[in-house]
Amino acid sequence: MREWTASQGGVWWDEDGLALIEQTLLPEEYRVLRPRTLAEVADAISRLAVRGAPAIGIAAAYGLVVALDEAAPSTAPEAGRLLDGAAETLRRTRPTAVNLAWALERVLAEAGAHAPISAASYRAAVFGAARELAREDRELCRRIGLSGVEALGSARRILTHCNAGALATGGYGTATAPLYLLHERGEAVSVLADETRPLLQGSRLTAWELHRAGIPVRVTADGASGALMARGLVDAVIVGADRIAENGDTANKIGTFNLALAAAYHGIPIYVAAPFSTFDPKTPDGSAIPIEERAPEEVLAFAGRRVAPEGVTSLNLAFDVTPHALVTAFLTDQGVLRPPYPASIARLSRQGVS
């Protein structure tokens, strides 16, 4: 088995076909899934073997190729009907995943635009569109990484939260992209990874991928960030984002807001790394972002074992909103966005990037 590198991300296509990292087994076991049927791809997506919006979209796009290879249609119209059915199957695996639906539509539209006249040319067009989607995502992450390298200056001791990592994308990740680029250049970057309760994505996934890539990483309790900063152990903070409002208010994994407050108190820069498409022009500010409340059991248990007493419940907010005034800069594929925010964000939006 070849060594995994961050530039591969959580999903890729190689000489053996589609490959997905079985993320439910991490970090105990590194296993690469090789789905050979549409049902296997759909299963991998629905049970979260692959996670992260970009990685899911790429897996679904390649899933269309897997469906064609499995059924081996003999004519272009037959292939077209088969693709429509396969797309519907894949869409149903995660009905609320916007990026999954978008990726499927895009690949089908692009392949159809080639007016394929044979099953073979249809397959070639679908594969080309899926590969282009994966390539673009990796390139987008790389550009986010370049923005990060620029913004970080000489900062090399980075604290991050949750997993906005390579595993969730077609390569490099978002918050992790600057770290991988610096590491590729031979810079001595090191990371403190918040464990990220309740689901421990930092401890399980971020620590895994950075360690695998050879970047020194230490896990810390989420509540320790202020103390670590007070000790002078943190040069900069980088986090990802689930949604960014027009004014820069940022929804991200619970704990990000507290981290931003600690950074602000210590005068340590905190960067939000995200594709420019994460800015939502329909969301004027953070108050318009609905915050998902998840199952109480996630907090009441630890790694599957109940911790809290029977009869006690939890309040489990999945995300928080960091006010834009606390964000030092946004690291995007379109460059570094600095305050004043509504203005710098709007300028890029008007250029039609979003």
Next chain:
Amino acid sequence: MREWTASQGGVWWDEDGLALIEQTLLPEEYRVLRPRTLAEVADAISRLAVRGAPAIGIAAAYGLVVALDEAAPSTAPEAGRLLDGAAETLRRTRPTAVNLAWALERVLAEAGAHAPISAASYRAAVFGAARELAREDRELCRRIGLSGVEALGSARRILTHCNAGALATGGYGTATAPLYLLHERGEAVSVLADETRPLLQGSRLTAWELHRAGIPVRVTADGASGALMARGLVDAVIVGADRIAENGDTANKIGTFNLALAAAYHGIPIYVAAPFSTFDPKTPDGSAIPIEERAPEEVLAFAGRRVAPEGVTSLNLAFDVTPHALVTAFLTDQGVLRPPYPASIARLSRQGVS
């Protein structure tokens, strides 16, 4: 078995003799230990069946009585020699626990001051001194509670961190004392309890004792405090303290500092509840407080199960220091101390309370 009430604390003496809550089994099981020998008391203290400086001191003090009842000496000098040996055994269970050594010395000195002329009168004097120690601790916590009731005003939705609870004391606890007093008065108090990684004292112990007392309590991830405050769910924060510097800088469980920053940002009062003896006149400010770094495994694993990848370590600071400027007031047995701090603390110190 009688119902446990917060006024009992983690250790007490009743008609059946010494009683300790077996805290290593909480919250899964409520079991009351009844040590009948010196070895059993020493064992309970050394394996943390009883925890919290005041509770350990009381357990050790009563342990001297248990030792006398076990050995049944027939003369006062024989009792005296036996007590010296028992104290040495108990002291060795937790060699760095200052309060344990202090409690033993105090009980021995007080009992000796009665110049007991028989084994029976020696036993009566030791028991009286131990019971007085326990009574004073409970009364001290109650006075901290009264300070809290005064400071809280109409605030009833309280967020707390770790377990500065009844379990750790002879009754009521410190940070929890105002909650129990309000609850006894029929006030509708409710609590959000930080789970408190890595050892989960909030989820395991604070949630247990508040729930047991009938106070509504919900557990939350440590990183959620900012989001909970932003939602308007928190009227006030109360935490305990391990050590308070002369200027009010407060060492407490890791995560307290981040909590204080979130409270300050939202203009929500944060109170530090502690006996006045927690102010250390030999510590001018927070920079002089050494911060214990504990075993990395506490963060990397839970209940013996590894979470983080093999080869990855953690940075596990046990405490942090909250700068005094972030503390709204100190709730002490000597009243509520408000800013400006070095002055209000010094005033009380000069009165010889400390």
